[in-house]
Amino acid sequence: MPDGAAHVTIRGLAKRFQDAVVYEGFDFDIPRGRFVSVFGPNGCGKSTLINMIAGLVPTDRGEILLGGKSVKDTNFGYVFQNYRDALFPWLRAFDNIEYPLKLRHIPQAQRRARVERLVARLGVTIDLRRYPYELSGGQQQLVSIMRALVVEPEVLFLDEPFSALDYEMTLFMRDQLQRLFLETATTMVLVSHDLEEAVYLADHVLLLSRRPARIADYVDVPQPRPRSAATLSDPEFVRVKGHCLEVFQRAVRGP
Amino acid sequence: MRRVFARDALAQALLPCIGVVLLLALWYLASYVRVVDPVLLPSPVAMMTALWRGMTAGSLAHDFLRTVERTTVAMLVAAVIAVPLGILLGSSERLYRSVEFVIDFFRSTPASAVFPLFLVIFGVGDKTKIYVASFGASLVILFNVAYGVMNARKTRLLAAKVMGASRLRVLTDVMLMESLPQTFVGLRNGVSLALVIVVVAEMFIGSVDGLGHAVFDAQQMFEMPDMYASIFAAGALGYGLNLLFLLVEKRVVHWSGK
Numbered sequence: 001m002p003d004g005a006a007h008v009t010i011r012g013l014a015k016r017f018q019d020a021v022v023y024e025g026f027d028f029d030i031p032r033g034r035f036v037s038v039f040g041p042n043g044c045g046k047s048t049l050i051n052m053i054a055g056l057v058p059t060d061r062g063e064i065l066l067g068g069k070s071v072k073d074t075n076f077g078y079v080f081q082n083y084r085d086a087l088f089p090w091l092r093a094f095d096n097i098e099y100p101l102k103l104r105h106i107p108q109a110q111r112r113a114r115v116e117r118l119v120a121r122l123g124v125t126i127d128l129r130r131y132p133y134e135l136s137g138g139q140q141q142l143v144s145i146m147r148a149l150v151v152e153p154e155v156l157f158l159d160e161p162f163s164a165l166d167y168e169m170t171l172f173m174r175d176q177l178q179r180l181f182l183e184t185a186t187t188m189v190l191v192s193h194d195l196e197e198a199v200y201l202a203d204h205v206l207l208l209s210r211r212p213a214r215i216a217d218y219v220d221v222p223q224p225r226p227r228s229a230a231t232l233s234d235p236e237f238v239r240v241k242g243h244c245l246e247v248f249q250r251a252v253r254g255p
Numbered sequence: 256m257r258r259v260f261a262r263d264a265l266a267q268a269l270l271p272c273i274g275v276v277l278l279l280a281l282w283y284l285a286s287y288v289r290v291v292d293p294v295l296l297p298s299p300v301a302m303m304t305a306l307w308r309g310m311t312a313g314s315l316a317h318d319f320l321r322t323v324e325r326t327t328v329a330m331l332v333a334a335v336i337a338v339p340l341g342i343l344l345g346s347s348e349r350l351y352r353s354v355e356f357v358i359d360f361f362r363s364t365p366a367s368a369v370f371p372l373f374l375v376i377f378g379v380g381d382k383t384k385i386y387v388a389s390f391g392a393s394l395v396i397l398f399n400v401a402y403g404v405m406n407a408r409k410t411r412l413l414a415a416k417v418m419g420a421s422r423l424r425v426l427t428d429v430m431l432m433e434s435l436p437q438t439f440v441g442l443r444n445g446v447s448l449a450l451v452i453v454v455v456a457e458m459f460i461g462s463v464d465g466l467g468h469a470v471f472d473a474q475q476m477f478e479m480p481d482m483y484a485s486i487f488a489a490g491a492l493g494y495g496l497n498l499l500f501l502l503v504e505k506r507v508v509h510w511s512g513k
């Protein structure tokens with residue numbers, strides 16, 4: 001299937017928690033091999049959206065397909081905001097990364113080879129014999145991203161992956177993630193509460209309105225990659241970001 | 256600078272000894288100036304001599320080992336029953352809630368209150384001593400294991416699920432590991448309780464050996480240094496067991512609190 005064709009298709013999605021309607025008749029396509037950022041007001045349903053796509057939260061109605069298949073038959077990765085809770089502290093970093101391969105009953109020699117290949121490809125310099133609690137926050141999140149990537153997923157979901165890191169580490173991790181994206185061309189869906197980050201990383205920004213979430217806008221970010229610190233002050237980038245902010249403020253205020 | 260550090264480290268290491276030295280000094284002084292009848296409170300030297308004699312030539316070593324044996328067997332029985340049961344109950348919160356009251360009730364019942372019942376069932380031999388200790392310890396362990404499993408971090412369970420782990424794998428790979436720190440708390444509390452029960456049982460329930468018997472016997476014969484020596488041995492055993500569990504815990508649950 002060509003890049004840019006719909007990879008994830010969402011049709012007629014409906015979801016409510018008790019009396020809070022989060023989605024109602026929601027349609028959306030996520031293009032293959034592209035990076036989509038999801039941005040919107042607090043509690044509008046960003047996490048719920050990717051959790052429903054990933055099968056962590058059941059939908060009430062509607063259909064979600066990934067490459068025409070259900071999520072159960074899809075190879076996907078998911079990166080949690082809270083890396084400390086998401087990694088297994090009783091396993092060394094290396095064993096954490098190879099754990100999903102173990103679940104797939106891949107023999108040990110192959111598991112090692114695949115992790116080592118991933119490490120080499122990403123140019124990761126962390127000592128993977130360490131336990132997660134012996135690593136810095138950024139290193140831990142990098143390990144958990146590698147754990148998600150080692151199965152060579154079709155889609156990678158990231159829910160505010162950098163929001164627990166300090167600013168310097170966040171900048172570094174953004175570029176790591178961009179490298180991963182360029183390296184692997186995996187379809188990526190990022191939920192972020194940092195507009196600059198959302199725009200910087202994305203090919204497309206999905207802007208959601210307040211609950212019930214509707215598409216407030218779907219903005220293309222045409223900046224060439226690799227992007228760098230210079231991109232942040234590029235007039236075109238600033239314009240796109242400004243436009244997103246405007247749409248966001250309107251969306252927060254509501255109709 | 257280096258010297259100062261070295262001196263600080265030495266001071267740190269010696270700090271806990273102060274209490275011990277103070278206690279011994281007070282004890283020695285008390286027996287020296289005879290504030291208490293020396294028959295009731297022999298000097299620490301007399302106690303240490305009795306301890307040495309008992310451990311090398313007398314029956315104290317045998318008594319010590321018998322108590323260790325009973326406590327160990329009691330703990331093994333308790334762990335074999337309580338750990339799997341705790342995992343089972345903890346893996347379903349509804350299941351645990353349905354038996355929570357029963358567990359809490361028996362956990363709050365003094366284990367010594369069931370001695371007569373166990374005597375009727377198991378007779379006056381070793382079985383009663385061991386099984387009452389197992390009964391007490393197992394409830395403590397069960398409670399802790401179940402809570403450990405129930406309080407497994409949701410994100411970690413989700414992470415395993417999202418990577419494609421079956422329910423069984425989630426249980427064995429995540430919940431079990433998550434429950435380990437709390438399980439060790441249960442084991443440590445359990446072994447303390449088991450030792451208490453074993454020693455009490457050795458005092459009163461037709462015993463011919465064990466530390467409880469040694470204490471009681473020495474008291475009956477008015478051999479006060481021997482009695483103090485036996486009490487000291489029991490204390491050392493309790494402390495040692497706790498320390499042993501702490502050391503094992505630190506190795507096994509290396510990630511705890513980090």
Ligand SMILES: Nc1ncnc2c1ncn2[C@@H]1O[C@H](COP(=O)(O)OP(=O)(O)OP(=O)(O)O)[C@@H](O)[C@H]1O
Binds near residue numbers: 043047
């Ligand atoms: N398990 C749940 N039970 C009840 N209500 C829920 C549950 N999960 C989410 N909600 C509600 O649904 C709405 C959407 O939640 P969601 O977590 O998807 O929002 P979000 O956009 O990710 O917010 P944030 O910016 O805070 O991360 C919120 O109002 C939230 O309170």
Ligand SMILES: [Mg+2]
Binds near residue numbers: 046047048
């Ligand atoms: Mg969220």
